[in-house]
Every structure is written in C-alpha cells, then in structure tokens.
Amino acid sequence: MNPILECYGLTKSYNKMYNALHNLNLTLDRGQIIGLLGPNGSGKTTFIKLLNDVLIPTQGEIRINGMTPGVETKKIVSYLPERTYLDETMKVKDIIQYFSDFYDNFSDERAYQMLDDLQIDTNARLKTLSKGTKEKVQLILVMSRDADLYVLDEPIGGVDPAARDYILSTILNNYNEKAAILISTHLIQDIENILDRVLFIKQGQLVLNATVDEIRTEQGKSVDALFREVFRC
Amino acid sequence: MPWDLDNNRPIYIQIMERIQLDIISGVYKPGDRLPSVRELALQAAVNPNTMQKALSELERSGIVYSKRTSGRLITEDESMLNHLKTELAEEHIHVFLEKMDKLGFSKEEILALTQEQLKEAK
Amino acid sequence: MLSKLIKYDMKSLNRFLPVLHLLILLSSILIRVFITGRIKPQTSSEQTDLLIILCYVLYFTMITALSTGTYLIAGIRFYKNMFSDEGYLTKTLPITNGMHLLSKTIAGSIWAAVNMCFIYLCSYIVIWTPYIKSVVEENKDDILQEFGFVGKYAHLSFSTVFLILLIFSCFGAVSSIIMVYASVALGQLFSNHRVLGAVVSYFVISTLISVLSVIVMALFGHETRLLITAESAGNEFNFISYMTEIMQISAALMIITSVILYVTTHCIMNKKINLI
Numbered sequence: 001m002n003p004i005l006e007c008y009g010l011t012k013s014y015n016k017m018y019n020a021l022h023n024l025n026l027t028l029d030r031g032q033i034i035g036l037l038g039p040n041g042s043g044k045t046t047f048i049k050l051l052n053d054v055l056i057p058t059q060g061e062i063r064i065n066g067m068t069p070g071v072e073t074k075k076i077v078s079y080l081p082e083r084t085y086l087d088e089t090m091k092v093k094d095i096i097q098y099f100s101d102f103y104d105n106f107s108d109e110r111a112y113q114m115l116d117d118l119q120i121d122t123n124a125r126l127k128t129l130s131k132g133t134k135e136k137v138q139l140i141l142v143m144s145r146d147a148d149l150y151v152l153d154e155p156i157g158g159v160d161p162a163a164r165d166y167i168l169s170t171i172l173n174n175y176n177e178k179a180a181i182l183i184s185t186h187l188i189q190d191i192e193n194i195l196d197r198v199l200f201i202k203q204g205q206l207v208l209n210a211t212v213d214e215i216r217t218e219q220g221k222s223v224d225a226l227f228r229e230v231f232r233c
Numbered sequence: 234m235p236w237d238l239d240n241n242r243p244i245y246i247q248i249m250e251r252i253q254l255d256i257i258s259g260v261y262k263p264g265d266r267l268p269s270v271r272e273l274a275l276q277a278a279v280n281p282n283t284m285q286k287a288l289s290e291l292e293r294s295g296i297v298y299s300k301r302t303s304g305r306l307i308t309e310d311e312s313m314l315n316h317l318k319t320e321l322a323e324e325h326i327h328v329f330l331e332k333m334d335k336l337g338f339s340k341e342e343i344l345a346l347t348q349e350q351l352k353e354a355k
Numbered sequence: 356m357l358s359k360l361i362k363y364d365m366k367s368l369n370r371f372l373p374v375l376h377l378l379i380l381l382s383s384i385l386i387r388v389f390i391t392g393r394i395k396p397q398t399s400s401e402q403t404d405l406l407i408i409l410c411y412v413l414y415f416t417m418i419t420a421l422s423t424g425t426y427l428i429a430g431i432r433f434y435k436n437m438f439s440d441e442g443y444l445t446k447t448l449p450i451t452n453g454m455h456l457l458s459k460t461i462a463g464s465i466w467a468a469v470n471m472c473f474i475y476l477c478s479y480i481v482i483w484t485p486y487i488k489s490v491v492e493e494n495k496d497d498i499l500q501e502f503g504f505v506g507k508y509a510h511l512s513f514s515t516v517f518l519i520l521l522i523f524s525c526f527g528a529v530s531s532i533i534m535v536y537a538s539v540a541l542g543q544l545f546s547n548h549r550v551l552g553a554v555v556s557y558f559v560i561s562t563l564i565s566v567l568s569v570i571v572m573a574l575f576g577h578e579t580r581l582l583i584t585a586e587s588a589g590n591e592f593n594f595i596s597y598m599t600e601i602m603q604i605s606a607a608l609m610i611i612t613s614v615i616l617y618v619t620t621h622c623i624m625n626k627k628i629n630l631i
Binding site: 072083086087089098102 | 441444
Binding site for chain 1: 238240241242243244245271274275277278279280281282283286
C-alpha cells in the first residue's frame with residue numbers, strides 16, 4: 001500500500017521575509033498514531049493546513065495516498081481545525097445531516113452514539129453550546145468518518161480532563177491498520193502513551209522523527225522530557 | 234481507568250510487566266483468554282501497536298500463546314508460571330536489598346528487621 | 356452533489372431574505388392603502404403633492420435598500436462560507452471550487468431574480484393605482500405614440516414590454532451577483548484588509564464597467580448627448596427602438612463582463628486562496 005502521506009521540499013511563506021515551513025521532507029505509513037509536536041508558531045498548523053488544501057504551498061509537493069491535495073484526498077482525509085468552523089445557527093442534528101450529505105464515509109450512527117455518550121442535545125443550536133462542547137461536537141463529526149488519514153489540530157486543548165479521556169479513547173477506538181492519525185498538540189504528557197511516533201517541528205523544520213519506544217529506549221526519557229530539552233527557551 | 238505507567242521506560246515493557254503481574258496474581262487464570270489487543274489498548278489507554286508489541290513479547294516468552302480462533306490464552310504450564318512468579322519475587326527482593334544497602338544496613342540487620350516486620354504483620 | 360450544495364446555500368440565504376422582502380411588500384401595501392391609493396384629482400393640493408413626492412422618495416429608498424441588502428447578504432454569505440472560519444469546512448468538503456462557485460452563483464441568482472420580481476411587484480402595487488390606471492387608459496394612444504409604439508413596434512403590448520424588461524432586469528441581477536462574488540474574491544488578495552479590499556474592488560469594478568459601457572455606447576453612436584439632440588429634433592427619434600438597441604448592447608456587455616468576472620473568481624478560488 002502507498003504511504004498515506006509524503007512531503008517533498010514542502011515550503012510555505014506568508015511573506016518574503018520568512019518561511020513558516022521550510023523544506024520539509026517526510027513520509028508517513030498507515031497504521032500509526034503520530035504526534036506532531038512543537039512550540040507555538042513552529043509551523044504545526046501551517047503544515048496541517050497545507051495537507052488540507054486551505055493553504056497553497058509556496059514550494060514543494062504533498063502526496064496523500066499518492067495524490068496532491070484536492071477533491072480525491074478530501075474524501076479520505078478527516079480534518080479537525082484548531083478553530084470552530086461550524087455555522088453557529090445550525091442545530092447539532094443539521095450539521096450531522098450536512099456531514100452525512102457530503103461525506104460518503106460518514107456514519108450517522110457513530111456520531112449519534114458519541115453525542116449520546118457525551119450527553120449533547122442534538123436539537124440544540126450550536127451557538128447555545130459552550131466552547132468546550134462545540135469542540136466536542138466537531139471532534140465527534142471528524143471521528144465519525146471512516147477516513148484514511150485523520151488530521152487533528154489541537155483536539156484536546158479546550159476540553160476538561162474527563163472529556164479528554166473520552167476523546168483519547170475515541171481516537172484509540174477509531175484506530176485501524178489502514179488509517180493514520182496525525183495529532184498536533186502541546187499537551188504531550190496527555191497523549192504520549194497513545195502515540196507510535198512523534199515529529200518535532202522547530203521553526204518550520206522537522207528536527208526529529210522517531211517512535212516513542214526509540215526515544216525511551218535510546219534516550220531513557222519520556223517524549224515530554226525530551227521535548228522540554230529540545231525546545232528549552 | 235488508564236494504567237499507571239511511568240515516564241522513562243519503554244511503554245511496552247511496562248505493559249508486559251503489568252500483564253505478567255495480573256497473571257501471577259490471578260486476575261487472569263491459567264487457560265483464560267486475554268482480551269483483544271484493541272480492548273486492552275483501550276483499557277490501558279495506550280497505542281494498539283504498543284499493546285501488540287507487548288503481547289508478542291509475552292508470547293515469545295511462552296507465558297501466553299495464541300490459538301488461531303480464540304485469540305491469546307494464558308499458559309497452563311504451572312511450572313512456567315511458578316518460575317515467572319519466583320523471577321518477579323527475586324526482582325522485587327533485589328530492588329529492596331539494593332535500597333537497604335543504600336540506607337547502610339548490613340545483611341544481618343536486614344534479615345533481622347525483615348523478620349521483625351513479618352512477625353508484626355501477623 | 357450540486358443540488359445538495361444549492362440546498363444548503365439557499366438555506367443560509369433564506370435565513371434573512373424572506374423576512375426582508377415580506378417587510379417591503381407589506382410596506383408597499385401600506386403605502387398603497389394609505390397614501391397612493393387615496394390620490395384623486397380633486398384632492399390635489401400643494402400639501403398632498405409634497406406628501407406624494409416624499410412618499411415616492413421613501414419608496415425608492417426602500418427598494419434601493421432592499422436590493423442593496425440582498426446583494427450585501429449574498430456577498431457576506433459567500434465571504435463567510437468560503438473565506439472565513441466556515442471556509443475550513445467548506446474548503447475541505449470533497450467538492451471542487453468550481454462546484455462551490457456554481458452553487459453559490461445559482462443560489463444568489465435565484466434570490467437576485469426574486470428580488471427583482473419583488474421590486475416590480477411592489478412598484479406595481481404602489482404606483483399602479485386605479486386612478487393612475489384610468490388616466491393612462493384615457494390617454495393610451497398618446498402615450499404609445501410618444502414612446503414610439505409605431506410602425507414595427509405597434510403590435511407590442513404593455514405586458515410584453517413589461518415581461519422583456521423583467522427578464523432583462525433579472526439578467527442584470529444575476530450579473531450583479533457575479534460581480535459581488537468577484538469583488539469578495541478579489542478582496543481576498545488584500546491579505547490584511549480582506550473586507551475593505553472587497554468593498555474597494557466592488558467600486559473599482561462597477562466604475563470600470565460604467566466607463567466601458569460609455570465607451571461601447573459611444574462606439575455604437577449612442578452617446579447620451581445624442582438622446583437630447585434627438586429628442587429636440589422631434590419626430591425622428593423613436594424611444595423604443597433606441598431602448599431596444601441600448602438593451603441589446605448592454606446585454607452583450609453584461610454577458611461578456613460576467614463571464615470574465617466569473618472566470619476570475621474561479622481562478623482566484625483555485626490558485627490564490629490562503630485561509631488564515
């Protein structure tokens with residue numbers, strides 16, 4: 001099978017002075033949960049936006065399942081942005097219908113099950129929900145798809161610890177051999193145990209690409225400890 | 234409830250230890266079937282691949298074995314279980330002795346103290 | 356897929372526009388019932404004349420506001436749905452930009468056309484009172500003569516002319532929608548002032564189109580100056596034939612500019628959009 005994601009010389013600059021992402025080369029295989037780690041402003045979100053075709057690369061190429069980002073890749077990539085992107089006037093059940101209308105691999109049943117687990121009222125309008133609840137709804141929508149690549153930008157940043165556990169178990173539940181899950185976060189400790197691999201991004205460049213076991217065996221420390229070392233201010 | 238795992242050692246090794254302990258202490262009985270990788274991974278809140286690796290290692294050591302249709306079973310080989318039990322006990326004692334040594338106790342003192350504690354515990 | 360998109364695009368426009376239109380319709384009915392419907396020749400005085408003028412001014416302001424509101428809302432929905440936070444969802448649906456633009460153009464056009472029909476309907480309600488109607492009926496022949504319904508235009512009825520005008524206006528409405536979307540898209544190129552950029556683009560585009568149409572009209576010998584001289588020249592000038600020609604030229608111009616603007620919007624959406 002193709003690697004799920006390949007990047008060659010990927011560069012993005014917002015202005016001529018500086019590159020938010022600089023010459024990034026990377027290949028990721030399926031069947032992994034990958035942590036994309038880096039301090040604020042290191043280029044994590046830029047990278048993720050490029051994968052999802054909401055930014056256009058300045059240079060370089062991206063291949064998702066062998067294809068450049070476009071309609072075909074959007075069918076197999078499930079993306080959770082770091083912001084709320086839902087039309088706030090819609091009801092929860094409307095937005096489920098919306099996803100179900102446009103994504104063939106969306107499971108209504110799974111979505112309703114998760115909403116029920118988290119006791120979210122499907123008749124509520126999104127604007128009446130708290131910020132944390134909105135984030136949960138978005139995550140549910142994203143995880144209710146049978147995608148090949150899940151791209152989650154800060155999925156646990158704004159929710160309480162109990163919901164965090166639920167979210168992590170949802171992510172684990174969704175794990176399968178043909179899919180890869182890419183999670184960006186700076187809450188490393190919370191997700192370290194569910195990761196196969198971590199990518200460290202520093203000033204738009206990839207500075208580490210290793211499995212969690214490699215890091216622990218070779219360095220004798222946790223990813224969190226290594227992160228603090230690499231990115232010491 | 235996620236398992237309590239420490240930060241510095243590879244996760245799969247800690248999972249192996251945890252499952253071994255569960256077997257010795259009788260949470261899983263000889264001949265019992267282990268939950269699936271997915272279930273165990275969820276229980277422990279760890280990556281399924283890591284769980285898979287831990288189980289494969291356990292399988293290599295012989296303490297669990299896989300049957301094509303029914304997943305992974307705990308060995309019924311009592312001698313192997315006893316052996317594992319002793320091995321774990323030795324490990325714990327080893328650690329204990331090392332710590333006592335650091336505290337500056339001689340072997341005789343350690344023995345005496347231990348016996349005293351054991352008496353009290355009864 | 357397109358029909359689903361249109362369904363959702365219509366839904367988002369339907370939140371504001373029906374209320375706005377019904378409000379205007381209601382006001383028109385009120386104006387008709389309480390003011391214009393009461394005009395009789397014998398009640399005419401300076402005061403009532405002033406009132407009537409005021410009321411027409413009010414009415415036209417209302418209609419202008421309604422149209423502006425319709426285009427503004429269509430533009431805002433286009434902006435929000437494609438280029439704001441919502442764009443993160445819209446842009447990551449497995450749908451091409453071309454399809455999004457087409458759907459939004461269709462949904463916007465439907466409303467622009469509805470808006471145009473409402474304007475005609477409201478004008479009919481406000482202006483076409485029994486009194487006005489009787490006056491027009493009485494002097495029908497003179498009016499027809501005056502507007503040039505003679506010769507080959509003699510068989511045209513009022514309703515035909517009205518229908519042609521309506522269709523032409525609806526086309527105009529569609530091209531305005533396309534222009535609004537193009538302005539929004541162009542605004543995206545001003546990375547730090549996207550909304551301001553859109554507004555500026557709108558005025559630039561409309562100025563360019565006006566200049567262009569003046570030039571084209573001149574090329575076809577229809578400078579505005581001609582209208583006056585022709586009128587003073589008297590009989591030879593035929594209003595209808597003049598209008599027909601003007602309408603043909605502006606229709607052609609409208610189609611060309613709309614196509615250019617549509618393609619531009621599409622290119623920008625494909626190549627230049629970086630959501631922030």
